[in-house]
Amino acid sequence: MDILSNLALGFSVAFAPINLVFVTIGVILGTLIGALPGIGPVAGLSILIPLAFGMDPIAAMILMCGVYYGCMYGGTITSVLLNVPGESSSLMTCLDGYQMAQQGRAGPALTIAAIGSFAAGTFSVVMLTVLAPPLAEAALSFGPPEYFALMILGLSAITGLTGRSRAKGYAMAMIGLAMATIGLDPIGGVPRFSLGNLELMDGIGFLPIAVGMFGLGTVMAMVDSPTDIQIMKTTLREMIITRQDLKESAMPIVRGTIIGFGVGILPGAGATISTFLAYATEKRLSKTPEKFGTGTIAGVASPEAANNASTGGAMIPLLTLGIPGSGTTAVLLGVLTLFNLQPGPLLFTKNPDFVWGLIASMYIGNVMLLVLNIAFVPAFVAVLKIPYRILAPLIAIFCLVGVYSVNNSVLDLWLMFTFGIIGYLANKMAYPLAPLVLGLVLGGYMEVSLRQSLKMSQGDLSTFFERPLCAVILAIAAVIILWPIVSKLFMRSSKASKPVLSGEEI
Secondary structure: OHHHHHHHHHHHHHOOHHHHHHHHHHHHHHHHHHHOOOOHHHHHHHHHHHHHOOOOHHHHHHHHHHHHHHHHHHHHHHHHHHOOOOOHHHHHHHHHHHHHHHOOOHHHHHHHHHHHHHHHHHHHHHHHHHHHHHHHHHHHHOOHHHHHHHHHHHHHHHHHOOOOOHHHHHHHHHHHHHHOOOEEOOOOOOEEOOOOOHHHHHOOOHHHHHHHHHHHHHHHHHHHOOOOOOOOOOOOHHHOOOHHHHHHHHHHHHHHHHHHHHHHHOOOOHHHHHHHHHHHHHHHHOOOHHHOOOOOOHHHHHHHHHHHHHHHHHHHHHHHHOOOOOHHHHHHHHHHHHOOOOOOHHHHHHOHHHHHHHHHHHHHHHHHHHHHHHHOHHHHHHHOOOOHHHHHHHHHHHHHHHHHHHHOOHHHHHHHHHHHHHHHHHHHOOOOOHHHHHHHHHHHHHHHHHHHHHHHOOOOOOHHHHOHHHHHHHHHHHHHHHHHHHHHHHHHHHHHOOOOOOOOOO
């Protein structure tokens, strides 16, 4: 009964005219951003952060979340029509989606992707509705040691954001944590690393860093590597699917949804891993695995369902525990902190209209996206024809005006330019950017929780292991961080233990 009353409250907020406008704007912008190759949800959200300032927090987060799951839909368009994933989680859709387009079946591929995305997105929001309240209620018993353990668990998400080199990912996270210490000491109020600059007393802002690294960094990458793309056309009439298409896609959508949601909850796993798992599962279960990669519709339905189911899954640890499960949710965590809203159990008790309004807006946004991605695909395809030489300057101007207009700070502009260059160079050298953002966002919370815990225990570190829940959370974080290393060592030892056969034995 509580869930129904909470949803009623949420829909009363979400159906407010201004919030309906922002969810519509969010999903449209998200689809456009997802459809533009090379930008993706993290960069798209970072570029749009300045829009949130001056807005009501509920409307701002409804807009941002609309962009988030809109991007997940939009990446399908370029994957199918161009064989270019709009972002990494759409990579698996290219394998069969583009092959279907070459066979003249781009329309059915896009329609099934939209239907699968809608079903998976709606399921994930239903699960968010059901699971979030009890998880948040259980977390109300947390003290500073448990919150510190949660921050460590959140930082363990770096293992899924590091790319090929974990060392580079951890190095970027340490830089983010170090940057979080700049400004006034949160306990003693003493200036630290501010170099006598009054503006740095408040610390380094999340906005110029995120917009610089992801926004300007993306612009520099566009200018450095412009690409000419050939777009395969599709019409509204071609979007019609057959009963056979639905039959072949039904179970792949169900399996992809379950996999995507389960993986999305895990810190650091993200949508990309879920799409790989979903595609591999379908290929393994298929009676005709040889058709995968040649244009089978199941190869589109399953990864697309997993892609969108992971969004709702990632929102559960973000809203209830303050743990971002991906680079995108790390940016959303930063947006929440800009409004002085700390995600976690207290968010549900102190700001129920905010939480449930946001959840209800996700139901509405999924319906809007289903309509948009079936009826208006030809219009989105037309946007892809905008050349990068026009698009890149427009994004740069938006970043510049947006960052300056928030605080009217020249320092913020210098930070944005500096981290734009850093973001561009880091991408060129395969240094992941998301861990730095994660470290910057979580660093302040982690320091406060740590120092409060040590004050409570009079400097005794054993308090983190004597409290059962805290010890369990730290153990989980340790397993997540160390598992890749342990598994590698295990594989090496198993290879070394295999006997080498002589020529006669062979």
